[in-house]
Amino acid sequence: MSKNELSKKNSKSSQALKSSKTSIGSGNQTNTKSWEDDSQTPDFIYGGPFIKLEKPSPFLDTATPINLQLQGTFKKSFAYYSLKERMPRILTKVIDYCSREGAKIKTKSGASDEELRNFIQYVTKLKNDLMTNKKYSKLKVDTPEAKRWNEWIEQAENSYYFTNTWVFTECYVYRRLREGCELQKGLQNFDPFDEQKEKAFENSIEPMCVVAEKVLTMLPQSEKDKRKADFITLLKICLWANKCDLSLSVGEQVNLQGVVEAATPAEGATAAEAQTPVVQNTILDPFQMITDFKDKILVDDSSKAVDQVIAKIEAIAKAIEGEANLSASKAALTPAAPTAPAAPAAPAAAAAEGAGGAVGAEGAPAEEPPKIPCPAKMVIPQFVMFDIVCDNAGYELFADLCLAHFLVAQKIVQKVRFHVKKIPWFVSDVTPQDFKYTIYQCRSVNFKKEVPQEPPKTAAEGEAAAAPPPTRVIGSDSLRTLGDQWQAFLDDGTFIVLCDDFWTSPHTYKDMKKYDYNLYRKLQFAAAVLFKGDLNYRKLLGERNCNPVLGFEPALQGFIPAPIIAVRTVKADLICGLPKGRYEQLMKLDEQWMQKGDYGVIQFCGKAEPLKVAEKPCLDYGEECRGLGCPVHKDL
Ligand SMILES: O=P(O)(O)OC[C@H]1O[C@](O)(CO)[C@@H](O)[C@@H]1O
Incomplete structure (x- = not known):
C-alpha cells in the first residue's frame, strides 16, 4: 500500500473514530444491495483487486462505549441487535396482520382493498430501508407536526438508520409507520398493534x-x-x-x-368451554x-x-390554600370594582361577568365562576x-x-x-x-x-381432621x-x-x-x-x-x-x-x-426547577393574554 493510500486510510479511520463521540462514521452508504458489503463501491473498484483496501466501516465490534449514546453501529449492543432483528420482525408482524386480517381491518376502519395494499407496500419498503441502512426519507404528510419532524431529520447529525442514535431511529420508524396510515384515507384511525394489545x-x-x-x-x-x-x-x-x-x-x-x-383459546374449544x-x-x-x-x-x-x-404535596397544598385565602380576602375588600376586559376567548359566562356580573334567580348576585389565571403567569398550581x-x-x-x-x-x-x-x-x-x-x-x-x-396437614393422633379449606x-x-x-x-x-x-x-x-x-x-x-x-x-x-x-x-x-x-x-x-x-x-x-x-x-x-412566570406567553392566547380567566387551561 502506498504512503498516500495508507495515510488516506488512516485519516478515514481516525475520522470515523473522532466522530464517534456523538455518532460513529459518516454513514454515507447508498447502495441498496447490502450495507456491509463494500465490494461495489467506487473506492473498491478504483483500488482494484491488487490493493486490499480496508474502507473504514462505521460498525465496530464492541458494546456501546461509556458516555456515548446508544446506536446501531456498536455490534455488541442491544441497539444493533434490536435494529437488525427486532424491529424488522415487528414490521413483518404488522404486514402479516394486515394480510391475515385484511377483511376485519377493512370493515373496522372503512379502508378499501387498495388502501390496505398500499399500506402493506409502505411497511414493506420501510422494513427494507431499515434493514439496508438507508438514509431517512422525509415525511410526506403535510401537517405542522410532520414538518417539525422533517426539520429534525434535516438537522440530525446523522440520518441513517444504524448510524444515528438508536432512540432517534426507533422513534422515526414508528413515526413512519404512522405515516403509512395517514397516507391512506381509510386508515386514519387504524392502529396496527390493536389486536396484540x-x-x-x-x-x-x-x-x-x-x-x-x-x-x-x-x-x-x-x-x-x-x-x-x-x-x-x-x-x-x-x-x-x-x-x-x-x-x-x-x-x-x-x-x-x-x-x-398462547393467546388464543385451545383449538376446538367451544364458546361454552371458554365461558x-x-x-x-x-x-x-x-x-x-x-x-x-x-x-x-x-x-x-x-x-x-x-x-x-408527600412533603412536597403538603407544601403545595398550603400554598394553594394561602393563595385561595388571599384572593378571597381581596374579593371581600373590593366590593363593586369594575372588571377588567375579558380574555379573548372567554365564554359567555365570563362576558356576562364583564357586563356587571350574572344575577341569580332571586335577584341576588350569583356566585362568580372561579377564574383560572393565565398559566403562563401562574406560579402556584x-x-x-x-x-x-x-x-x-x-x-x-x-x-x-x-x-x-x-x-x-x-x-x-x-x-x-x-x-x-x-x-x-x-x-x-x-x-x-x-x-x-x-x-x-x-x-x-x-x-x-x-x-x-393447599390441603391441611394430616391431623395428629386424637385430633379431629380439619375441614378442607x-x-x-x-x-x-x-x-x-x-x-x-x-x-x-x-x-x-x-x-x-x-x-x-x-x-x-x-x-x-x-x-x-x-x-x-x-x-x-x-x-x-x-x-x-x-x-x-x-x-x-x-x-x-x-x-x-x-x-x-x-x-x-x-x-x-x-x-x-x-x-x-x-x-x-x-x-x-x-x-x-x-x-x-x-x-x-x-x-x-x-x-x-x-x-x-x-x-x-x-x-x-427530588430536585425541581421552581415555577416562575413563563419566559414565553402561553400558546393559546399568546400576546393577547390579559391575565384574566382562562377558559381553556383546565389541565393546569
Ligand atoms: O415498554 P418499555 O419498557 O418502554 O420497553 C420498550 C422496549 O423497547 C425498547 O425501548 C427498544 O425497542 C427497549 O428499550 C425496550 O425493550
Whole structure:
C-alpha cells in the first residue's frame, strides 16, 4: 500500500473514530444491495483487486462505549441487535396482520382493498430501508407536526438508520409507520398493534382481578404508616407491570412471569368451554411477586420518594390554600370594582361577568365562576397533581390506574394527569384509544377462576381432621367496581389524559425545554412526575451509556421540571445509580441481563426547577393574554 493510500486510510479511520463521540462514521452508504458489503463501491473498484483496501466501516465490534449514546453501529449492543432483528420482525408482524386480517381491518376502519395494499407496500419498503441502512426519507404528510419532524431529520447529525442514535431511529420508524396510515384515507384511525394489545389485555385479566380485590381495601383513608406502605407497594406493582411489554417480546404475548403464552383459546374449544370457570392450582399474584423479586430491584428509592413527594404535596397544598385565602380576602375588600376586559376567548359566562356580573334567580348576585389565571403567569398550581408518563397499555396501564386511584382516594392529590402517546408507538404504548378501551374492558369484564387451596396437614393422633379449606374464587367484581370509578374520575376531571406531540418525537428529555417549552412548564405544575418503563428511562438519561455508578440526578442532565420518579424494568443496556461493583457482578452472572426485563429500578430525584412566570406567553392566547380567566387551561 502506498504512503498516500495508507495515510488516506488512516485519516478515514481516525475520522470515523473522532466522530464517534456523538455518532460513529459518516454513514454515507447508498447502495441498496447490502450495507456491509463494500465490494461495489467506487473506492473498491478504483483500488482494484491488487490493493486490499480496508474502507473504514462505521460498525465496530464492541458494546456501546461509556458516555456515548446508544446506536446501531456498536455490534455488541442491544441497539444493533434490536435494529437488525427486532424491529424488522415487528414490521413483518404488522404486514402479516394486515394480510391475515385484511377483511376485519377493512370493515373496522372503512379502508378499501387498495388502501390496505398500499399500506402493506409502505411497511414493506420501510422494513427494507431499515434493514439496508438507508438514509431517512422525509415525511410526506403535510401537517405542522410532520414538518417539525422533517426539520429534525434535516438537522440530525446523522440520518441513517444504524448510524444515528438508536432512540432517534426507533422513534422515526414508528413515526413512519404512522405515516403509512395517514397516507391512506381509510386508515386514519387504524392502529396496527390493536389486536396484540387487546390480546395482552385478555391475557392479564386474572392478575388484574387479584390486584383489584386488594386495591379496594387500600382505598379507605388510612393512617400515615399504612398509607406510605401501600404507596410503596403500588409503586412496585407498577414496576413489575412493566415486564409486560410487547415491543420487547416482538408482539409475543407475555405474562408477568415473562412466560410466552398462547393467546388464543385451545383449538376446538367451544364458546361454552371458554365461558366455564378455569380451575387451576396456581394464582398469578402480583403481590407475591413483590416479595419474590425483592432482590431484583437494583436501586430502590421508593421510601425516599414517597416521603419527599408527600412533603412536597403538603407544601403545595398550603400554598394553594394561602393563595385561595388571599384572593378571597381581596374579593371581600373590593366590593363593586369594575372588571377588567375579558380574555379573548372567554365564554359567555365570563362576558356576562364583564357586563356587571350574572344575577341569580332571586335577584341576588350569583356566585362568580372561579377564574383560572393565565398559566403562563401562574406560579402556584391550581390543584395538587401527580403526573404519570405512561408506557404500556393492558396490565401496565391498569397498574398505573390503581396507583392513581389510591393517590386520589387517600386525598394525597386532587388530580392525576396521564401522559400518553398520540399515535401507535413501540407496539404496546398507551394511546388515548387504549386508555378508553382499558377502562371500558375493566368495567365489563366477566371472569371467574376457582383455585383449590393447599390441603391441611394430616391431623395428629386424637385430633379431629380439619375441614378442607374452601376453594379460593378469583372474580372480576372488584375490577368492575374500579373501572366504574375510573370512568367517573375521567368524567369529572379527576383523571386527565394528555397526549402532547413531544412524547412521540425523537428527542430525549434534557432537550424538552428547547423543543417543547410548554410541556416542560406543564410538568412543572405537578407535585411529582412518574416516568414509566424503559423507553422513558432511555430518554431521561439522554440515551447515553453513562457510567453505571453515576447518580440519577446528574444522569438527568438538567431535566428537572418536577421531582421525578423513574420506575423501569431493565430492557436496554444503559443504567445509572448502581452501587459500585454491582454492574460487573451482574455481567458475570449473565451478559444479557440488561435485555430481559428481569431486573428493575425505582429511582428518585427530588430536585425541581421552581415555577416562575413563563419566559414565553402561553400558546393559546399568546400576546393577547390579559391575565384574566382562562377558559381553556383546565389541565393546569
Ligand atoms: O415498554 P418499555 O419498557 O418502554 O420497553 C420498550 C422496549 O423497547 C425498547 O425501548 C427498544 O425497542 C427497549 O428499550 C425496550 O425493550
